[in-house]
Every structure is written in structure tokens, then in C-alpha cells.
Amino acid sequence: MGLEEKLPAGFALTTVENLAGYMRKNSLWPATFGLACCAIEMMAFGGGRYDAARFGMEVFRASPRQADLMIVAGRVSNKMAPVLRQIYDQMAAPNWVIAMGACASSGGMFNNYAIVQGVDHIVPVDIYLPGCPPRPEMLMDAILKLHEHIGNEKLGVNREQIIREVEAAALAAKPTHQLNGLLS
Amino acid sequence: MTELTPRPDDLGLTAAAKANVPIENQNAKSFFAQLQGFWVTFTTMFKKVTTVEYPEVKEPMAEGFHGRHQLNRYDDGLEKCIGCELCAWACPADAILVEGESNTEDARYSPGERYGKVYQINYLRCIFCGLCVEACPTRALTMTNEYELADDSRSKLIFEKEDLLAPLRSGALKPPHPMAEGKTHIDYYRGDITDIKND
Numbered sequence: 001m002g003l004e005e006k007l008p009a010g011f012a013l014t015t016v017e018n019l020a021g022y023m024r025k026n027s028l029w030p031a032t033f034g035l036a037c038c039a040i041e042m043m044a045f046g047g048g049r050y051d052a053a054r055f056g057m058e059v060f061r062a063s064p065r066q067a068d069l070m071i072v073a074g075r076v077s078n079k080m081a082p083v084l085r086q087i088y089d090q091m092a093a094p095n096w097v098i099a100m101g102a103c104a105s106s107g108g109m110f111n112n113y114a115i116v117q118g119v120d121h122i123v124p125v126d127i128y129l130p131g132c133p134p135r136p137e138m139l140m141d142a143i144l145k146l147h148e149h150i151g152n153e154k155l156g157v158n159r160e161q162i163i164r165e166v167e168a169a170a171l172a173a174k175p176t177h178q179l180n181g182l183l184s
Numbered sequence: 185m186t187e188l189t190p191r192p193d194d195l196g197l198t199a200a201a202k203a204n205v206p207i208e209n210q211n212a213k214s215f216f217a218q219l220q221g222f223w224v225t226f227t228t229m230f231k232k233v234t235t236v237e238y239p240e241v242k243e244p245m246a247e248g249f250h251g252r253h254q255l256n257r258y259d260d261g262l263e264k265c266i267g268c269e270l271c272a273w274a275c276p277a278d279a280i281l282v283e284g285e286s287n288t289e290d291a292r293y294s295p296g297e298r299y300g301k302v303y304q305i306n307y308l309r310c311i312f313c314g315l316c317v318e319a320c321p322t323r324a325l326t327m328t329n330e331y332e333l334a335d336d337s338r339s340k341l342i343f344e345k346e347d348l349l350a351p352l353r354s355g356a357l358k359p360p361h362p363m364a365e366g367k368t369h370i371d372y373y374r375g376d377i378t379d380i381k382n383d
Contacts, residue, residue: 031323051235052270070223093256102277106308118308120338128341132311133379142334181281182342184302 004155017155018133023070023148024094028057031067031087036074038101038133050136053145064090069125069146071139076116077097088123096150098142099125102132242269245329251307252330255348256323260364261356263293263349264324267300271316271325279309280316291360296369300324303345303377307333322373 007013034042045052051060061067064087077082099119100182103149105128119125126149136150155161176183236243245251256264280327285301293299317325335341352358364377371377
């Protein structure tokens with residue numbers, strides 16, 4: 001919009017944040033990115049029984065420019081990785097990514113040379129959803145958690161403040177080689 | 185510039201317009217055909233809605249549903265896990281990490297010799313196949329019906345032992361504590377500790 005970049009921190013900015021968050025979270029348009037069996041559950045989520053229309057997101061956009069949510073449903077092979085990144089780059093600015101299922105989140109049981117070990121190597125992921133494949137209810141839960149995340153998103157100077165805090169926290173965090181077990 | 189092939193200035197559109205083709209056939213037959221179509225829409229209004237009301241109404245899953253794992257306890261609060269790592273060996277996705285440790289007289293977490301000191305399940309790897317549950321010799325690992333696991337970072341989805349352990353029942357004591365009076369680990373494995381059950 002450009003308006004929020006000029007507002008000082010305070011009542012006006014938080015009002016714009018709340019309004020923008022409310023609008024954004026209730027009008028998510030997912031891009032179709034079904035890659036494997038998780039896509040079947042994603043289609044069930046769009047169908048009549050689970051009905052994505054209740055969350056204002058029943059239209060799965062085939063063109064990335066009209067979409068703002070990418071649900072990566074399925075394992076991403078190394079050959080698919082640049083395609084995924086290009087689709088992500090083509091999506092307009094406030095956009096979010098859900099890594100649906102074990103394979104998209106971390107590679108799952110396919111710990112081999114052909115599969116990308118988690119789409120967060122390629123695109124920033126907002127919500128990780130475990131399951132193989134996750135039930136449509138689990139996807140709905142992930143989307144509701146994403147709604148919460150979008151609703152509380154900061155803009156303008158508040159956003160810059162958050163970015164600085166995240167950066168500082170990442171620098172102060174314990175390095176992974178000092179962590180225990182699977183966390184290392 | 186060379187002369188190109190002359191293009192017809194009219195692509196036949198005006199000819200079609202002049203022909204006066206009727207857009208729709210407005211007679212009684214088509215009216216009833218429309219009525220028939222809308223009748224389906226009308227009767228659907230009285231049919232039972234199949235849509236689940238998920239966030240508001242959470243219906244329980246089927247009995248054998250494979251959800252989040254749970255590390256069980258005996259009735260007196262001692263852990264069932266003996267740290268044998270059979271679940272980790274059975275796991276096709278390498279999602280489980282177990283590190284066993286010996287029980288001592290001062291610090292007893294499970295009946296018998298060993299207990300699971302570190303127990304982690306990476307839910308981003310886990311495929312909920314249940315092979316770990318089949319492999320468990322003491323029925324320490326089972327699966328619950330909980331499925332709302334989505335989260336926003338990788339580290340939050342690696343569940344530690346504290347996240348997986350079953351809650352203490354009323355009367356149960358948090359380990360470490362010694363085995364029940366006059367009972368051995370054999371009695372625990374056989375389930376002969378019903379007299380210490382107090383809930």
C-alpha cells in the first residue's frame with residue numbers, strides 16, 4: 001500500500017495493521033502446488049465435505065500472480081526445486097508458504113539424493129505441517145494457525161523492529177552443533 | 185515496405201451478425217428444461233449438509249487413528265520405556281532418537297535395569313506408520329488421537345521426552361522413585377501391580 005510505511009509507531013499504525021491483517025487472513029488465495037499424495041488431501045480440503053470456502057479460500061489459483069498462499073503438498077525433487085522457487089518468486093508480495101506433510105517439511109522418509117530435505121531450503125516456510133499425509137482437518141488446523149500469524153503481522157516501523165529482534169535472537173541462539181540429539 | 189497479402193477487413197463477423205442467429209431457443213420446452221435444472225438446486229436446500237464443522241466441532245477420529253505418540257507409565261508413575269531403541273531401529277524415516285541409561289538405586293525411572301534418558305521424535309520426519317508401536321516390547325509407546333501438530337519452526341516439531349510422556353494419574357508419583365514394596369520388575373512387566381493402583 002505504501003501508507004503504512006509512512007505512519008509513525010502508535011495507534012494509527014496498529015489500526016492499519018489490524019485492518020490489513022483481518023483483510024489478508026480472510027481472503028487467502030492458494031496456488032495449486034500439489035506434488036504427491038498430500039495433494040489428494042488438499043483437494044479433499046477444497047471439496048464439499050471439508051469446504052475451504054468457509055475460510056474464504058476455495059479458489060485454488062493456477063496462476064501464481066493471483067495467489068498469495070503456496071501449499072507445498074508433497075515431496076519436492078531436486079529437479080522440481082527451481083520450478084518451486086520460480087512460482088514463489090512470481091507470487092505478489094505478501095505471500096505465505098505452508099509445507100504440507102513430512103516430505104515437504106523435512107524430506108520425510110525419503111532421505112536420499114533425489115529429494116529436497118525440506119522446502120525451507122528453497123523458500124521461507126511459515127507453517128510446517130507434519131503427517132503422512134495429513135488429514136484435511138490437520139491442514140485446516142495449519143491454515144487456522146497461519147490465519148493467526150497473518151492477523152498479527154506487523155507493518156512499517158513495527159515490522160522493522162521485529163526483523164531486528166529476530167536477527168538479534170538468531171545471532172544469540174545456541175549453535176546447532178551444541179544442541180542435543182535430533183536438534184543438532 | 186513490400187506489399188503484403190491483402191487481409192480481409194472483415195473476418196466474417198458481420199456476415200454472422202446479418203444471419204440473425206437466435207442466441208437461445210425461447211420456447212416452452214426449454215423453459216421446462218430450466219425448471220428441471222433449478223429443481224435440483226431447490227431440493228438440495230433441504231438435504232442434510234455433509235460439511236464438517238471442524239474448528240468449532242471436533243469429531244473424534246477412528247479408534248485406531250495414528251496420531252501423536254505417547255510414552256506410557258505404570259500406575260505408580262514409573263515409566264514403561266526401558267531405552268532399548270527398538271522403536272528407533274524400526275522407524276523407516278529415522279525420526280526417533282533414544283539414549284538409554286542405567287537406573288540406580290537413588291534414581292529409578294523405570295522398573296528393571298535401564299530407562300530412556302533421551303527420547304526425541306522428529307514429527308517432520310515421522311510418517312505415523314506405527315511400526316515403532318509394534319516394535320515396543322513393553323507397550324511403552326502408543327499413539328494418541330491428537331493430530332493438531334502444525335507449528336512454525338522445525339525445532340518446535342522435535343518433541344522431547346517431557347512432551348511425549350503421559351500425564352501422571354491421580355495417586356501416581358513422579359519418577360525417580362523406587363519400585364512398589366515387595367515387587368520386582370517381573371511383576372511390573374506382567375502387570376501384577378494392580379494392588380498399587382489407586383485411581
